[in-house]
Amino acid sequence: MVTSRLLRTLSAFNHSARTWAPIPSRNAQSQVVQRHSLTSRNIDTSRTQRLSLVSWNIDAFSSRPVSRARLILSHILEGPKYPDIIFLQEVTPDVRASLLDDARVRAALLVTDAEDQTSFEGVPFATMTLLSSVRFASDLDSQKEGDGIEGWGKFMLGCVSRVTLPSKYGRDGLYVDIIPPTAPGTVFRLVNVHLDSLGDTLPYRAQQIKMLADVLREPGCGGGIIAGDFNAISPKDEGLVDENDLVDAWVALHGRAGPGGATWGVGVERQDGLGPARLDKVAMMGLNAEEMEVLRPGRIEMPRPGEESVEIPWSDHYGLRCTFTI
Template sequence: MDFASSSSSSTHQNELHALKFYRYHTTRKCWKHVTLREESDQRPLHHDIAIITWNIDFTGLQVIERMQGALEYLQHEILKGKTPPPCVILLQEVHSKAMIELRSNTWVRKHFYITPIDNLKWPYPNIYGNVTLIERSVSVKELVFYTLRRRALVTDIRLAPREPELYHGKRDVTVRVINTHLESLETGHGPVYRADQLFLCVELLKEESVYGGVIGGDFNAIDEDSTEQVRDYGLIDPGEPNEYTNEQESHTWGFHEKKPWKYPTGRLDKIIFTPRGELMVEAPDIFGQDAKTEEGDWVSDHFGLVTDLHL
């Protein structure tokens, strides 16, 4: 969620632009663009990876300290230790000032690719945007795209099917992971923009070059038909509450002191996927209910989601 003006959003702003991935070079002591195909082709492919999404709130104070808190929480509470498992981390509402901490964090430098490397590729006025982190054992294809209409980072990764015979004997398939942030609640055209933006993301998962994929992020899912949209577009929402679940337990926003009380708590954040072949995403776990900085401030007004993608 955010409360920035959305006047620059347009149903016509859907162009795609190539972005680069960067890794930190310890000898040069700087982030450098890498040719991912050359690096990733030499690595064994994974069958499973973790998918994490977290909106970390650009509107709050102490954005650097909160970024520090978020990374500490991800490292020690979610990914459990110094060496993370194969994973993709989707961050939304990263403040431009917090990018400094992201680039200087020792854990990130050692284990992750990052895109974008700075705020210059975000939509004007470039104050905040999405960032995708890929654990460096994951095989990432070279082409990454960014949609101008709101925020969506598109990354293609290579995974190994457990049963290649189900994939015409292929030893690897391309799965697309989209890091998105749909339109803000504070716009009169929000429902139209959100539906159109989600449709664009779904269309990107249907391209012939990829074997389906995952959309994760802040969906700002407050519309009456938010759940139906996912179904109508032919995707599965593994976090959708069922009759055995207290619906509020699935909510990811609205529990913090700074909550604008005119909005109820809600399941604003989601991870959804294409039901194709053996591609499966588990029901996500919600995290961050106790995520605070050393000063006692909430890391974010959102909780995060973590799940596993299997092929």
């Protein structure tokens, strides 16, 4: 299937210029060749490489989105398990600006969509991906690596793109190509998704998952991870991951009847009768899930003019943390 794509970039913050600077895109094949030249120097590439991912739908529509997003980011970055990869869904333009202005993000992360707001035009929100600069190589790291083995433990970065999906709501799949130091001949893809919402869009979600699974099977790609808000609201959604020969990381680790796992509707009484569900998922191809847990949101105070303030969760979704190996 031919897919339409919008090329994007990853950016690193240039502290001297006080601005976000796009990392020049590098040809994935040339990176693979460079890796092979390094392996010829008897560098051990047989070891598995471990990465950790946090994915969170941060809720665009509740009050105080910027404040809530900051609290979620603090929970992600200041906990004992600092992630290598962060997938965010329902990022509004104001939240995007707040993320790009955050000192912690500027100091330690590479981000998508810092170059412009194209991905946020004509839609109420979009996805953003943030990568640890400790684990993923910037262009400067790549230049150093050409001199020898410096930075060998870092993943090289390839293409960044948004795959246009058949969608009622203008959704897409944001992916970043990475090349592991322990698998120098293979590209893996990190795909951040927010599939179509509500029960009537199941046919769209089925098409979306098939298309994204096909992206992981393209020539030169050894697989990868698709994670985010799958909006798996109906019983028929539960079969879509298996139907596309993907591995549901939660099911692989906890089983289908395992405890917990719900990321939406927890502790909420709904008039439509829908109960807690695993709307957010991590699906894999060619990777191995090691650990996975649900991240519970805290609460934020909401002032109400003339009334007593109330507290609401940071988001209507729980987050997911998943550790996997390549």
